[in-house]
Amino acid sequence: xxxIFLRWFKFRWVKAAITFxxxxxxxxxxxxxxxxxxLQSKFLSTAPNGVETPATYGIPFERVNILSNNRYxxxxxxxxxxxxxxxxxxxxxxxxxxxISNWAKCxxxxxxxNISSLVFDYSGFGNSTHDASIKNLNQDAIAAYSxxxxxxxxxxVYVLGFxxxxxxxxxxxxxxxxxxSGMIIGSAFSSLKDLGKYSGKSTSYFKIFAKLIPDVWNNxxxxxxxxxxxxxxxxxxxxxxxxxxxxxIYALANEPKQFELLHGLKHNAPISDSSQTWWNPVIRFxxxxxxxxxxxxx
Numbered sequence: 001x002x003x004i005f006l007r008w009f010k011f012r013w014v015k016a017a018i019t020f021x022x023x024x025x026x027x028x029x030x031x032x033x034x035x036x037x038x039l040q041s042k043f044l045s046t047a048p049n050g051v052e053t054p055a056t057y058g059i060p061f062e063r064v065n066i067l068s069n070n071r072y073x074x075x076x077x078x079x080x081x082x083x084x085x086x087x088x089x090x091x092x093x094x095x096x097x098x099x100i101s102n103w104a105k106c107x108x109x110x111x112x113x114n115i116s117s118l119v120f121d122y123s124g125f126g127n128s129t130h131d132a133s134i135k136n137l138n139q140d141a142i143a144a145y146s147x148x149x150x151x152x153x154x155x156x157v158y159v160l161g162f163x164x165x166x167x168x169x170x171x172x173x174x175x176x177x178x179x180x181s182g183m184i185i186g187s188a189f190s191s192l193k194d195l196g197k198y199s200g201k202s203t204s205y206f207k208i209f210a211k212l213i214p215d216v217w218n219n220x221x222x223x224x225x226x227x228x229x230x231x232x233x234x235x236x237x238x239x240x241x242x243x244x245x246x247x248x249i250y251a252l253a254n255e256p257k258q259f260e261l262l263h264g265l266k267h268n269a270p271i272s273d274s275s276q277t278w279w280n281p282v283i284r285f286x287x288x289x290x291x292x293x294x295x296x297x298x
Contacts, residue, residue, distance in 0.1 A: 044132035044164075046125045050101030054078050057108035066120060068143035071129035071136065075120035075144070076100050077151060078107045082114040088286050089116040089152035091145060091180075093165030095187075095268075099126035102271045109275065113283050116152060120144045122168070134168075134216055141172040149178065158286055160184040162270055163241060167192070170222035182229045184282050187238055187267055190245040191218040198242055223253045231285040233260035233278070240267040258285065 054061035054076055062079075065072040080087070090110060094103055103119045110117045122140045124132025149157055159180045161169040166188035173183070189195040193215065215221075223230075230253055234246030243261075250259045260281040262269070269278040 044096065044122070044124055044134075044137070046097055046099055049074060049099040049121065049126035052101040052104045054104045054107045054111070057105055059108055059111045061107070064147070066144055066147045068123065068136070068140045071123045071140075073120045073122065073129075073140055073144060074100060074127040075118055075147075076104060076107060077118045078111055078116055080111045080114050080116045082116075084114070087114065087116065087152075087155045089118070089148070089155040089157050090286065091148045091157065091159045092117060092119040093141065093144075093159065093161040093169045094119060094121075095163030095165055098271070101126070106270060106275060106279070109279055110283075113287070115283070115286060116155065118144070118148050118151065137168040138171050141168040142175045145172070145176045145180075156181045158182045158184065160186060160282065161188065162186045163188065163267065166219055167217035170219050170226070171217060173222065173226055173228075179228050182231070182285060183226065184285060185219075185223075185230060185232045185246070185249060186270065186278075186282075187234055187241050188219050188232075188246055188249055189241045190220045190248050192216065193218075194245065195241065198245075219249055220252050223249050227254050229256045229258075231258045231260060231281065233262060233281055235262040235265040235267070235269060237264050238267045 053063070059078060062077040064075045064077050066075055067073075082088070092103060092106070094100070100119045100121050107117045107119065120140070121128040122132060123136040124130045145159070157180045159169055159173075159176070159182075161167075161184070163186070166185050169183070170185075232246055232250040232253070234241075234243050236243050238246075247259075250257060262278065262281075265274050265278060266272065269275065
């Protein structure tokens with residue numbers, strides 16, 4: 001009788017183990033990828049682009065669809081007049097829940113300082129081709145930079161990330177060839193996992209997403225491979241990405257580097273009424289790099 005019981009118990013245990021293994025494999029192969037894709041689309045996608053363009057603020061611009069694999073990225077390109085032998089140009093990686101229309105006023109501010117600019121919508125943002133995903137945004141960063149340097153081949157080029165935009169920018173920085181003359185890291189999160197824990201603005205979708213995903217878009221790791229000059233700026237009143245996140249990125253960055261502590265500015269300061277205060281150190285950084293070579297000559 002005991003032998004029969006042991007054989008039955010062993011059979012039930014083996015059957016349960018096989019069933020459990022199948023469920024684990026099925027989850028990793030199908031459920032988790034689907035859930036990750038769903039949560040990424042909730043976290044990354046935005047509404048269609050707004051009505052504002054650089055022309056709204058009285059400056060000429062070109063609207064360009066940048067090819068990224070089989071997707072098209074909607075962009076505003078502003079070519080600012082300059083008397084400099086080597087003019088400056090800035091590629092902007094904007095934040096979440098934003099589109100290029102939110103940054104048209106910033107392009108006017110840069111234009112007034114004789115700095116050309118390009119801002120683009122990632123896949124799934126604004127009027128760009130869907131879908132939004134971490135993989136696609138990283139590809140978009142490389143595609144946008146390639147177009148940017150071809151458009152401003154005789155300029156000293158810079159890249160600027162704001163909030164979410166720092167992640168695909170930093171994840172792709174080693175693929176930016178030739179390297180930019182400098183990089184601005186604005187209001188960045190340290191990592192997606194930290195953002196899920198500490199951000200005051202994280203949605204329930206994102207908190208789940210941050211727990212499930214592997215350690216992707218870790219800006220504190222990505223910054224370690226960078227050796228071009230950087231400016232990190234962060235506000236002590238940022239409720240979305242707390243100040244310690246920017247400080248941690250700066251601490252782990254290689255020289256040459258600068259840190260600009262902003263006081264009392266909200267997270268969306270660069271596209272708000274406080275924009276001039278936020279942009280002042282950015283413009284000083286770009287105009288102050290007198291001894292940096294034109295990237296095309298490196």
